[in-house]
Amino acid sequence: MTLRLFDTATRTVRDFVPLVPGEVGVYLCGATVQAPPHIGHLRSGIAFDVLVRWLRRTGHRVTLVRNVTDIDDKILAKAADAGEPWWAWAMANERAFTAAYDALGVLPPSYEPRATGHVPAMVELMQTLVDSGHAYVTDPGDVWFDVRSYGEYGSLTNQRVDDMVAAPEGGSEDTRKRDPRDFALWKAPRPGEPATASWDTPFGRGRPGWHLECSAMAQRYLGDTFDIHGGGLDLRFPHHENEQAQSRAAGHGFARYWLHNGWVTQGGAKMSKSLGNGLLVDAVLAQTRPVVLRYAMTAVQYRSMLEWTEDTLRESEATWERLAGFVERAAEQVGPADADEVARVELPAAFVEAMDDDLNVPAALAVVHEWLRAGNSALSRGEADVVRATMVQLRAMLDVLGLDPSSSTWTTGAGDQRHAHALEAVVAAELEARAQARAARDFATSDAIRDRLAAAGIVVEDSAAGARWTLAQTRADT
Ligand SMILES: Nc1ncnc2c1ncn2[C@@H]1O[C@H](COP(=O)(O)OP(=O)(O)OP(=O)(O)O)[C@@H](O)[C@H]1O
Numbered sequence: 360m361t362l363r364l365f366d367t368a369t370r371t372v373r374d375f376v377p378l379v380p381g382e383v384g385v386y387l388c389g390a391t392v393q394a395p396p397h398i399g400h401l402r403s404g405i406a407f408d409v410l411v412r413w414l415r416r417t418g419h420r421v422t423l424v425r426n427v428t429d430i431d432d433k434i435l436a437k438a439a440d441a442g443e444p445w446w447a448w449a450m451a452n453e454r455a456f457t458a459a460y461d462a463l464g465v466l467p468p469s470y471e472p473r474a475t476g477h478v479p480a481m482v483e484l485m486q487t488l489v490d491s492g493h494a495y496v497t498d499p500g501d502v503w504f505d506v507r508s509y510g511e512y513g514s515l516t517n518q519r520v521d522d523m524v525a526a527p528e529g530g531s532e533d534t535r536k537r538d539p540r541d542f543a544l545w546k547a548p549r550p551g552e553p554a555t556a557s558w559d560t561p562f563g564r565g566r567p568g569w570h571l572e573c574s575a576m577a578q579r580y581l582g583d584t585f586d587i588h589g590g591g592l593d594l595r596f597p598h599h600e601n602e603q604a605q606s607r608a609a610g611h612g613f614a615r616y617w618l619h620n621g622w623v624t625q626g627g628a629k630m631s632k633s634l635g636n637g638l639l640v641d642a643v644l645a646q647t648r649p650v651v652l653r654y655a656m657t658a659v660q661y662r663s664m665l666e667w668t669e670d671t672l673r674e675s676e677a678t679w680e681r682l683a684g685f686v687e688r689a690a691e692q693v694g695p696a697d698a699d700e701v702a703r704v705e706l707p708a709a710f711v712e713a714m715d716d717d718l719n720v721p722a723a724l725a726v727v728h729e730w731l732r733a734g735n736s737a738l739s740r741g742e743a744d745v746v747r748a749t750m751v752q753l754r755a756m757l758d759v760l761g762l763d764p765s766s767s768t769w770t771t772g773a774g775d776q777r778h779a780h781a782l783e784a785v786v787a788a789e790l791e792a793r794a795q796a797r798a799a800r801d802f803a804t805s806d807a808i809r810d811r812l813a814a815a816g817i818v819v820e821d822s823a824a825g826a827r828w829t830l831a832q833t834r835a836d837t
């Protein structure tokens with residue numbers, strides 16, 4: 360059986376044959392860390408986590424590179440509005456993304472390069488493009504890719520240059536460009552931008568364009584030619600078209616397969632910050648266990664749109680309870696299986712077939728549910744051997760999807776923020792009641808509330824801004 364993947368470049372399903380047998384290099388465009396993530400931002404991380412897990416399970420050594428774009432117009436603008444250094448703004452949001460990936464059981468990438476740490480590699484690539492006549496400098500710091508110089512421009516998205524829209528950086532009215540579609544490799548600082556947000560290059564001082572970052576970082580960690588490049592559907596054009604043009608014009612083979620995941624949508628529209636319909640990961644995790652969110656985001660095929668409704672999490676929770684409930688009861692009856700056994704067991708043929716069919720997770724889950732039904736019958740009949748075998752199979756299949764109920768990712772409660780949010784709400788109500796009692800000079804009540812909180816290990820401090828609370832330090836800390 361061979362893995363077949365839908366390659367966006369050829370618009371066909373192709374057998375996946377890695378460049379080096381048994382080894383796979385994957386580059387996934389990561390976050391531009393300008394804000395904390397909404398669940399749409401996590402879709403690609405989860406989709407490609409399933410790909411990586413499947414490749415590993417089928418015997419491949421996978422190198423996954425997922426970058427962090429930590430310098431960008433929006434980061435600079437938002438940090439300036441907030442009165443913070445741009446790098447502090449980027450770092451805080453990068454941490455929020457990392458916490459979200461961890462909470463949802465997305466395995467860490469092999470390498471997670473930040474754009475700002477790879478300026479020399481970008482300058483080198485840009486130099487190659489300038490030297491070979493594929494890029495040109497207008498004013499110091501402004502370097503453009505010359506789309507007419509590269510005959511294959513448009514091949515990834517099957518477009519003719521004449522039909523394309525102007526590149527957003529310096530639009531069609533920018534007379535310095537040779538063609539309105541030419542896009543920025545390097546951007547001179549704009550008035551008012553901090554000096555720390557630009558770097559010296561042979562072409563003047565400036566900062567990288569987004570497309571150049573990914574080309575340079577992919578080459579740095581995966582080499583001139585690598586297997587799979589992924590990202591959200593909206594990145595195909597211009598981002599991926601431009602990445603490919605830069606790298607191939609520089610003489611590199613670049614990505615051999617292109618995979619794009621669908622969006623999380625609401626009412627058919629892409630969930631997005633600017634539309635105001637972005638559900639922040641943190642807000643969802645205040646009310647839902649991470650595994651339930653992971654299940655909901657994994658259960659669809661990666662290329663499908665995932666339409667988010669009020670019922671999505673409820674349905675996901677009910678299904679998850681049935682799966683995790685079986686594994687728990689089975690382990691009670693026959694004892695737990697060890698991780699090695701789960702990692703080595705031969706998977707059901709129908710499951711393998713579904714995963715090899717362009718990661719058809721819904722079909723793979725249908726197999727999981729057949730096994731679940733059989734497992735539940737075996738449980739009620741007390742057939743220990745069948746229960747055990749089914750438990751091992753279910754855990755193995757679910758592990759491929761990042762959803763093994765016995766994985767420590769889910770059993771330790773890490774990333775589950777519901778307790779913290781519940782505590783926050785209860786203490787806030789207590790403090791409000793105390794404030795009212797004090798306002799009414801009912802000190803007996805206000806003191807009783809304070810004592811009750813202290814007995815629960817909560818220390819209240821009064822300040823001009825109102826009451827603040829912290830958890831009491833343990834004896835060992837004092
Ligand atoms: N709803 C979504 N579903 C899947 N992927 C998404 C979604 N929204 C954003 N992404 C991905 O996240 C990355 C950043 O996208 P983008 O900046 O468009 O998101 P956003 O911050 O919500 O959008 P906007 O700038 O319109 O508010 C891209 O890789 C994109 O593919």
Ligand SMILES: [Zn+2]
Nearest residue numbers: 388389573598
């Ligand atoms: Zn990219």
